[in-house]
Amino acid sequence: MNFQIALGRAASRLQSIGFGVAVGLAASVAFLAVDAHAAETPAAPAPVARAAGDGPALWAIRDADxxxxxxxxxxxxxxxxxxxxxxxxxxxxxxxxxxxxVTDPDDQSVLGPLFQHYAMSPDKPLSSWLTPQEQATLDTAVRAVGLSPQQIDPARPWFAALMIATGPLKAAGFLPENGAELNLRARALAAGKPIHGLETLDQQIGGLARMSDEGQMTYLRRYLATYSTAADQMERAVAGWSAGDVAAMDRFAFENGRGISEEVHQIFLAKRNADWANQIETLLKGSGVSFIAVGAAHLAGDDSLQQLLAAKGISVVRQ
Structure with missing residues (x-):
């Protein structure tokens, strides 16, 4: 959907194998022992239930070949x-x-070192940044995902935000293993289709980790303020997405991008979309048929891929 949720899914995966492992508080060998892809070519998943009407929006770019x-x-x-x-x-x-x-969002051999490198800042504990009320909300949120306030305190604000953002979603039944991209990825592997990534996990996580301190705190405070309403917001977003409601996706993209801050919008959406639009322009110079699946917010709101491609003279038509 958007970068926040995408990385939240990664954080959610890390929660399942132990917070201490994710942030380097235990031997990394324990992290690597978790094999998320025991089978390189899994059987195709069961067919997805049909959406009402036309379902989620699909767009196409065409030239002669x-x-x-x-x-x-x-x-x-x-x-x-x-x-x-x-x-x-x-x-x-x-x-x-x-x-x-990315080619593999759950690549444990890459995620472990990245989170170990970027996630912690014990010299600036979270408790030194937060008001008493914010600290109380954070304590409640991290306990809901199986952590203690003491465990999360040394984390950098961006990582703490990810750790709490997925809590109310998982509690409401939204699970990363049910995500559309993982379903499509499994189908591609089963069909023997080559899989490519528009960026690397290092680019994703590193970009977020390099936010300014003020930007990270704005990001964290957003999730603290919306913790109790996150599941309802997700329900609305999924309903709009599954119905192909582009206006609903525009609102969601704004709420989780520019609605937080301009820095968040630029890091999560605008800069990445600009890079991806360049790659799509290059891909179009070749021939054949390609299918690109990215978070729905990248195809909605300000600086959408469609808008950036149109600025290059490339027509993107809804199917």
């Missing part, structure tokens, strides 16, 4: 969520290769 499909995804969904559609299946099946934000 190329077709590139753009599809927005939600990274955390409830079991049995209805988002399948004939048009998306046909587009996906026609593609010779598939692109995601």
């Amino acid at each position: 190329s077709t590139i499909y753009l599809y927005g995804t939600i990274h955390m969904l409830k079991t049995g969520a209805a988002w399948g559609s004939d048009k998306v299946d046909a587009a996906f099946d026609s593609a010779s290769d598939v692109w995601f934000e």
